[in-house]
Amino acid sequence: MSWIKAAKCNDVPMGTGKLVIVDDHLIALFNIDGVFYAIDDACPHQGAPLSEGMVQGCVTVCPWHGAEFDVTNGKLLCGPGVRDVKTYEVAIDGEDVLLEVP
Template structure:
C-alpha cells in the first residue's frame, strides 16, 4: 500500500471549506465538512470537468455543470448523468498536517 503524502495543513482551511491539491499528479479536491476531511479526484466522470465549485449536500458533492452527485466517502456516482465513481483518497490528520493516499 502507498504511504501517506502530506497535502495540506489544518490552518489552510481558515478561509474556505475546500482546497485544490495534487496527489501523484492527480488533481484532488480536499474538503472539510463538519469535523471530517474528504479527498476526491477533482474530475466529474460524466464530462471530465472539475468538481471544485460543486455544492456539498448530504455527504455528496454535486457537479456544477450537469448535476451528477458523488458520495464523498466512497466516490460512488449517485445519479445520472454520471455512471462511474470518482477516485477517493484516504485522509488522516497528524499534528495539524493533512495527509492522504489512494484508497485501497
C-alpha cells in the same frame, strides 16, 4: 503507497471542497463537519472539477451538469455521471492533512 501532505486543516473550511495536487493527481479534498475526505477531482462525465461543486451534507454536486457524488465513498448518486470516482485515504497529523496516494 505513501502518505503525502496535501493541505493544512484550516485550508478547507467545513462544508467546502478544495483542489489539491498530490504527485500529479488532481484530488478534491472535502471537510465535512471536521472530517476530511478525498476523491478524484474530475467528474467522470466530462471532467468538471468536483472540488468546485456545491457541497450538501456529504454530497458534492458537479458544477457543470449536476451529477452527485458521495464524498465519503466516491459513489455516484445521481447522473449524468457514468461511474463512481476514486477515493483516497486521509489522515490528520497535527494541523496537516495527509493523503495516501499510489
